[in-house]
Amino acid sequence: MNAVLAEKELSQAAAERGLLRFITAGSVDDGKSTLIGRLLFDSKGIFADQLDAISRAKHKRTVGDTVDLSLLTDGLEAEREQGITIDVAYRYFATPKRKFIIADTPGHEQYTRNMVTGASTADAVIILVDVSKVKLGEDGSVELLTQTKRHSTIAHLLRIEHVIVAVNKMDLVNYDQTVYDRIVAAYRQFAQQLGLADVHAIPMSALVGDNVVAAGERMPWYQGPTLIELLESLSVYDDAHDQPLRFPVQLVARHNGHEANDFRGYMGRVESGKVSRGDKLVVQPGGQTATVKDILTLDGSLETARAGQSVTLLLEEYLDISRGDMLAAAEQPATLQKTVNADICWLSEEPLDPRRKYWLKHTTRQVPAKVTKIDTLLDINTQERRTAEALKLNDIATVSINVAQPLAADAYAQIRATGAFILIDEVSHQTVAAGMIRLD
Known part of the structure; x- marks a missing residue:
């Protein structure tokens, strides 16, 4: 029993150090694309030819020879002309501690559908808040932007585990800690209403680079981690590994017509749990029971397949199973x-x-x-x-x-x-x- 628990703890620890998928969200011009560009630039995640291309771009929105880092993700011509993000842009980079997939999502209300697409597979979300747009009342009130609230609500509905509040453009308010503290307090109050539990806040300037990869010397009052340090430390263990088996049938595979054996395999992806040879399954919605005869992959036969693996299942019984049916754990069906x-x-x-x-x-x-x-x-x-x-x-x-x-x-x-x-x-x-x- 102890050996089983130890193996589970080791596999969980390995999963927690694995690939992290995260998205940037928030309102228009909060600096989402610039933040990702800064992350890639400061972590050496871009090539020299990419840097040269954006340095010579005709639609750059910076003064003088300063590189417009937002162009690393705003790849569409319409995005560069208007200075906005329209489509979801994915970027890949790595540090010595972890690999990342970033989704840069639009801030415009009309492109919320694109934000939902990017958020659907994310482990973490960075909600950017532009300090220059937040309304700070003399009575102590703070009015967050509607898109900030909408994207936070969607993150909650999609069960994104980690929420990072990046209070951006601190350089525009002379790195005032009081402004930061008021905005973070207002967001935490809203997050509590939503039911968001794991909320981290960081003051930063994506344009200058403060607290993105390197610590911001102009904010000595902030003693927390930089953005990259926080991203490297987040846990990404997928609870789907601990859930009952769910195997939606994608395709029924037959032999090529030139063989005598009646091969019939059910192809798909293990969405949760695990499946092993000899397991008893139930076919849903039909309700028939089945026994796993073999588990096939391109590399050969497996004893067990786990969540995230795409395999072909062979069953002992001849049953009427087609695309759209679900093979589930017999003792815990859907x-x-x-x-x-x-x-x-x-x-x-x-x-x-x-x-x-x-x-x-x-x-x-x-x-x-x-x-x-x-x-x-x-x-x-x-x-x-x-x-x-x-x-x-x-x-x-x-x-x-x-x-x-x-x-x-x-x-x-x-x-x-x-x-x-x-x-x-x-x-x-x-x-x-x-x-x-x-x-x-």
């Missing part, structure tokens, strides 16, 4: 749902019409769906919920959805992969909403 209760973020400029039909895409299964009720609409600023008849772009609400065929699902809070879905417009085939399933 919950079958014909009515789905969920939090959704509406991503379409076309308002939600409860009379319309949509497609609901959940893991590898796609079924006709209809939104039967908008239970509550969330007010981003006050965090209060109220009734609503329709949803418009960027609204966040709790809804009830009826599906034509049952879904084998889990609460998003327990297993991300089997608790998430998207709604697709039946006519335009555009993604109109991202949803997180609730089982409470």
Whole structure:
């Protein structure tokens, strides 16, 4: 027993030191792209030819020979012309302690859907707050921007574990600690309303580089870690390893027609838990039971496959299993749902019409769906919920959805992969909403 616990602790420790995926979020012109450029530049994460290219860029927004680091992520011509981020840009870099994948997401309200896309796989989020835009009242009040609150709310709904509040452009307020303390206190109060637990705050200037990679000499009153030090220390252990097996079937593989044996394998990704030869499984939503005969990969056969691995499962029994079915642990199957209760973020400029039909895409299964009720609409600023008849772009609400065929699902809070879905417009085939399933 002790050996098993020791092995689990070692594997967890290794996972915690692994790859970290994080995103930058916040309002327009808070300095998200510049911050990432500064991270890459100061950590030696860019090549000389990249630096030379942005030095000669015609749309740079800096004075004199100063390099516009935001151009490292704002790659689209429209982004450079307007000085804004439109699409999600991914960048990869590493330090001696850890590897990183960064998603630079837009601040504009109309591009919130892109922020949701970048946040869906993130372990951490950096919420940038521009000190020059926060309204500080003489009575001690602090008014955070709406997009700061919206992105924080989405981070909470998507269960992003770590939240870093980067109070940026401190150089514009002469590195005033009082201004920083008031903004951080206001954000922590809002985070408490949301239910965000792991919140770290750092004062910085992305343009100058204070507290990004190197400590800011102009802020001796701040004794905490720099941004890169904090990112290197965050835990990224995925709880999906400890959850029951969930294996959505992506494809049924057959032999090539020239062999006598009737090979039938079920291809997909282990979304949570693990599967071993001899395990008893249940096929959902059908309910048949099955036994694992073998686990195949391109490199050969495996005894056990774990969360995150893509494999082909061979079963002892001949069963009617197709794409969209779920193979789950027999003793802990997923919950079958014909009515789905969920939090959704509406991503379409076309308002939600409860009379319309949509497609609901959940893991590898796609079924006709209809939104039967908008239970509550969330007010981003006050965090209060109220009734609503329709949803418009960027609204966040709790809804009830009826599906034509049952879904084998889990609460998003327990297993991300089997608790998430998207709604697709039946006519335009555009993604109109991202949803997180609730089982409470």
